[in-house]
Amino acid sequence: MHPAPARTLSSQLAERFAERIRDRLLAPGTRLPSVRQCAAQHEVSPSTVVAAYDQLLAQGLVDARRHRGFYVRDWARKPPSALAGSARAAIDSAASTDPAEARRRNAPISAATLMRGMFHSDSRRPQPGMGVLPPDWLDNDFMASALRRTTAGKGLHDATVRYGDPQGDAELRRVLAERLASQGIGAAPAQIITTIGATQALDIVSRTLLKPGDTVMVEDPGWSVEFARLGALGMRMLPVPRGADGPDLAVMARYCEAHAGSTEAPRLFVSVSVLHNPTGYSLSPASAHRLLQLAQRHDFHIVEDDTYHHLAPEHATRLAQLDGLQRTVYVSGFAKILAPAWRVGFLAAPPGLVEPLLDTKLLATLTTPSLLERALAQCIEQGQLRRHAERVRTRLDAARSRSVRLAQAAGCTFVAEPAGLFGWIDTGVDTDQLALRLLDEGYMIAPGALFHANRAPSTRMRINFATTQEAAFWQAFERVRDALGRG
Structure with missing residues (x-):
């Protein structure tokens, strides 16, 4: 000072x-x-x-x-x-x-903190704890062109003088149904509801299928924002260890059997099956099959969050593929790959759940922005979004290689094989303490405790491969980590 x-x-x-x-x-x-x-x-x-x-x-x-x-x-x-x-x-x-x-x-970084950090960063440096791609990675011309076409002639007038379809723009739902079919997921346009991002889709499902006090099984480690959101809704969370092939099915079975027939029986399981956050794991076909059998036997629904599908291999297994949207509600969005401000997401649901889910959406937001939905439909149908995603994946592959080398050179070990946007690494020190000290260096990290439903202290942290390519961060990391080790 x-x-x-x-x-x-x-x-x-x-x-x-x-x-x-x-x-x-x-x-x-x-x-x-x-x-x-x-x-x-x-x-x-x-x-x-x-x-x-x-x-x-x-x-x-x-x-x-x-x-x-x-x-x-x-x-x-x-x-x-x-x-x-x-x-x-x-x-x-x-x-x-x-x-x-x-x-x-002494837990300085919360799920809300990471989200606020997207808007209130006190540094121009790339932030290792962020959950999004850097803005310059998302630069493109096709979105603005699509918006201009959408608003040409009477387009702007027609889209703004009346409410859009509560279920979402019909053209976008048609295009989404075609895209899902190419992934092996059979969903008619009538089974799709558009939302303000994937996060709202998850919220709509929770508010429709659950009531305060209900039991939800969640992956552990898992998505910190989902833990915070479910906790705010008053849900009881049961952590399920997540491994390389999928969730620990033995633990899930014990939960279900222990509470069978009671009001505490699990009602829902929330899963990021492909490029899991924070580990990068992807579900194996065998685990997916056994998981669906368990859901059928114990009568619970599954929410499959496929937020990172644009970054995933085409052959990745989805529960919705095997399930045919019977017990699975499929959720995804476009903010991660397209533009954070274009809050367009969607859910695809079993036919019997569409009306209750739509009622929940109506109570929350009435409709979603039809202008953005129509423009997005054009970007998907004309292949522009697909080509953009391919460029981003190529760039992310290179960034991941650099970040992995720097992390290992700094003495970190990868708990999971590096894949997708995030790395799950062991630092050797309490990452809550590390996070507090690194704030003074201008860096916000995502400590491991955030990704556990019980907020257990951890020596692990999640890194964003796109924002940890600079040697300067790893030098600050080593300096602070070593000082903590000496203390």
């Missing part, structure tokens, strides 16, 4: 923490570094840190817990309460802090 005109070191330090708390880069419940740790990390005196923490207390951004430390408040939801005493009364010591609790509580 270096003094700025008319600003003390303590004010600078307090403002750094305050910005991160307000932008949710430090999630509610996060334990701030101890006074001694913070002083050493920022090369200031302990009294400077105490003064900075006092300022955060006065602003209502943190709580002071005697002999335990300073914790980020949920300031956006809770009105500031009376501040109890000075920050100095809450200085924690290593001797008085329970290590297991500190490890559990």
Whole structure:
């Protein structure tokens, strides 16, 4: 830290923490570094840190817990309460802090944090924890051309003076049905509902098939945003270990048998079957077949999230192929490959679920943007999206090779064979702690605890192959990791 005109070191330090708390880069419940740790990390005196923490207390951004430390408040939801005493009364010591609790509580990066980081990054550097491709990878001319054609003549007028079809633009649903058929998934246009991205499709399925308190089986490790979303809906989650071939079917069977006939019987299983997030695993045909038998025997539905299908091999096995959309609801979208702002997704469902799912969509959004849907239909039908996806896959293959070399040179090991957009690596240190320290270097990572339904501490982290090609990040990573190891 270096003094700025008319600003003390303590004010600078307090403002750094305050910005991160307000932008949710430090999630509610996060334990701030101890006074001694913070002083050493920022090369200031302990009294400077105490003064900075006092300022955060006065602003209502943190709580002071005697002999335990300073914790980020949920300031956006809770009105500031009376501040109890000075920050100095809450200085924690290593001797008085329970290590297991500190490890559990010191969890700076949440699912919402990663999403907010897409909009509130304090660095122009590529961010290793992001879940999307870099903007320049998505540059193209065909989307703008398709929009111009869609709005030509009376197109703009007709698409904006009335609501579109609640189920989605008929032309897009026809094109999607043809594309799904080429993948071996039989879905008539009447079985398809368009959504505002794949995330809304997942939400529609959950709100239709479940009620608060219902039991959902989820892959572990799995998608952190899905855990957060299901938790917010009040669902009870049962973690299912995910391996290279698919979910652990023995664990799923035990869950189903243990609760058979009761209200706690699993109602749904959520799976990313192809290029699983975060491991990159893809489901094997044998596992897919046994999984569908289990669903039939124990009467639960499966949501198959195929968000990364544009990056996947053509021969990859989908549950919806084998199931014929009987117990499976297939979900996908285009934001990952086309443009994040084009929030166009869809679901393909068994005929008997279409009307209930459509009712849920109507209650949430009425309709979806027909202009974008019509333009997207053109991009798919004319082959422009397919050629664009091929270019992206070629570029990602090269990026993956570079990123893997850099990660291994930095002493990391890959827990799963590198594939798709994400790598699942072991760092050798607690990645919650690593994430907090790397924020000071301008990097946001995705720590392993995020990808476990019970938020278990982990030495693993997920990296984005497209954003971890620079040696500068791995140099910062090594420096911070080694310092944690020495500590």
